[in-house]
Amino acid sequence: MRVLAWHVHAAWMTSFVQGPHDYVVPVLPDRGEDGRGRAQTYDWPASVSELTPEELRSTDFDVVLLQRPSEVELFERWSGRSVGDHGVPAVYVEHNTPRGDVNDWIHPLGKRTDIPVVHVTEFNRAMWDNGVAPTVVIEHGVPDYGYRYTGELDSLVVSVNEPVRRWRVAGTDLVARIAEQVPVSVYGMKTDELTARITSGLAQVDDLSQAQLHDRMAQHFAYLHPYRWTSLGLSLVEAMTLGLPVLVLAATAAPESVPPEAGLVSSDVDLLGATALRWLADPDEARESGQAARAHALRRFGLDRFLDDWERLLKEVAR
Incomplete structure (x- = not known):
């Protein structure tokens, strides 16, 4: 599959892109938050490629992986397509705990039934008001970097x-x-x-x-x-x-x-x-x-x- 995902959290993305698919990350000239492209200090495989907003418009995707509320509008504006039931299939990864008053912990996608919200902990899923959105928990996973402990530094x-x-x-x-x-x-x-x-x-x-x-x-x-x-x-x-x-x-x-x-x-x-x-x-x-x-x-x-x-x-x- 070809999966589009913004580079938001480099450490989490490093694990995600180890899968068997082709991964596309948007890139902008300034490599700002909406177009960071490939990570510069993490080891990402060759299966991760960069595309500009203009190139996204002529590229097909099997799944869009969303991680911020603004990405729904970004994808629609850059690609000319929608996400969900009437567009490109999508999932939304919620990395964060909710902010503000507890009664206002309503998830941005809580009114949609066509985009699953993926929480990274059961705690997250319990704290957010997910509304009618389908939810699933996929906990973190990291590569085995090997046993390296020496403990030589007393801090x-x-x-x-x-x-x-x-x-x-x-x-x-x-x-x-x-x-x-x-x-x-x-x-x-x-x-x-x-x-x-x-x-x-x-x-x-x-x-x-x-x-x-x-x-x-x-x-x-x-x-x-x-x-x-x-x-x-x-x-x-x-x-x-x-x-x-x-x-x-x-x-x-x-x-x-x-x-x-x-x-x-x-x-x-x-x-x-x-x-x-x-x-x-x-x-x-x-x-x-x-x-x-x-x-x-x-x-x-x-x-x-x-x-x-x-x-x-x-x-x-x-x-």
Whole structure:
């Protein structure tokens, strides 16, 4: 099949495009948010090609994968066709938790019956008011990047983009609290802005490619996942796959996604910090938890399961 999908979340898309289809991503001259084209720092296969809006108009697609409400109008304007029952078959992937007052958590596609909404966690599906839209859950899947854990760096690692702008959503304020007990390194876009906000305990900040990030993450003794309001960060799944023990704020889908043997899931921030200190003093315990985390991640979030789930849905929608 030929599948059209905007490049919105590079890490998620990296897994999605490992399937057996031809994938087309829109590209604009400025590579802005509506036309980023192929990822520049992720390893995407040759089956992913770029097309301009003008080229989309003369190209046929079997399925359109939507990820933002604006893409319905974008596709219709650029291609001259509609999506859904009276146009090109489509699915909508909901990566995010809803925002605003709980009574206003109505999904943008909640009034349509012809476009399935695919949630990445059961938590997401339960939180959104999906209206009459058919829904399905396809949990994250990541490639097996191999067991890389060394734990040689005595600082926790956090992976987050724009940690200052997303201060409370991403739990960056909790990172600052834990950094008072144990050093923390933070990797991602605009992490350099943290140096003006976190004045003690910040070991390293850097913006790395995916391959660099995985190598660096595996050098830290544990992964910290402080997010308050997100579906389930792929970086958490990747950290477990790499063999890191994890310290996770008990929010959103984390409690049902991380088993006790993989680390600690708790809303007690001081306990998360104390557990980090215990692992520093007992690296064997940390390593054992990391091995359990990897085994769990491979079982639950393996790439084959993810691609099989998507293959079934895409075939059903294309029919």
